[in-house]
Amino acid sequence: MVPITNIALxxxxxxxxxxxxxxxxxxxxxxxxxxRLPAEQGIAAMQSINTTILxxxxxxxxxxxxxxxxxxxxxxxxxxxxxxSVLMLAGxxxxxxxxxxxxxxxxxxxxxxxxxxxxxxxxxxTLWATxxxxxxxxxxxxxxxxxxxxxxxVRALF
Numbered sequence: 001m002v003p004i005t006n007i008a009l010x011x012x013x014x015x016x017x018x019x020x021x022x023x024x025x026x027x028x029x030x031x032x033x034x035x036r037l038p039a040e041q042g043i044a045a046m047q048s049i050n051t052t053i054l055x056x057x058x059x060x061x062x063x064x065x066x067x068x069x070x071x072x073x074x075x076x077x078x079x080x081x082x083x084x085s086v087l088m089l090a091g092x093x094x095x096x097x098x099x100x101x102x103x104x105x106x107x108x109x110x111x112x113x114x115x116x117x118x119x120x121x122x123x124x125x126t127l128w129a130t131x132x133x134x135x136x137x138x139x140x141x142x143x144x145x146x147x148x149x150x151x152x153x154v155r156a157l158f
Contacts, residue, residue: 013153015065020146043119069095091152098145106138
């Protein structure tokens with residue numbers, strides 16, 4: 001395999017693992033902690049995170065891992081090596097489709113809707129309850145996909 005592909009696989013495995021860890025934290029305790037707060041406070045905390053995350057190192061890792069996944073998919077096809085290429089494509093597809101695209105299609109619209117509400121209203125409390133369950137359900141999927149992508153990238157190396 002091309003040496004640059006091995007470097008990309010290592011970097012993508014690390015990146016998808018980091019992303020999985022962040023998503024795991026949200027799924028296992030952050031969202032549960034926010035749910036224990038009054039709706040106004042939980043909404044304010046999540047709105048703050050949604051603003052802050054866009055200018056954080058998270059975005060660099062999230063998007064760099066996306067670019068690496070695309071590169072890995074191309075290399076898997078161009079330099080086809082049977083099972084190794086299948087693992088590379090599986091990891092890339094898991095990250096691109098399930099981690100990245102599900103974020104864009106499901107979690108981001110939920111975040112955008114939450115950002116438009118005033119947490120002090122009755123309708124905000126209703127939206128918050130729905131947001132907590134829907135956002136977290138999609139986040140569980142992103143967590144699993146990111147972790148499985150990392151596993152596929154690592155397995156392709158050996």
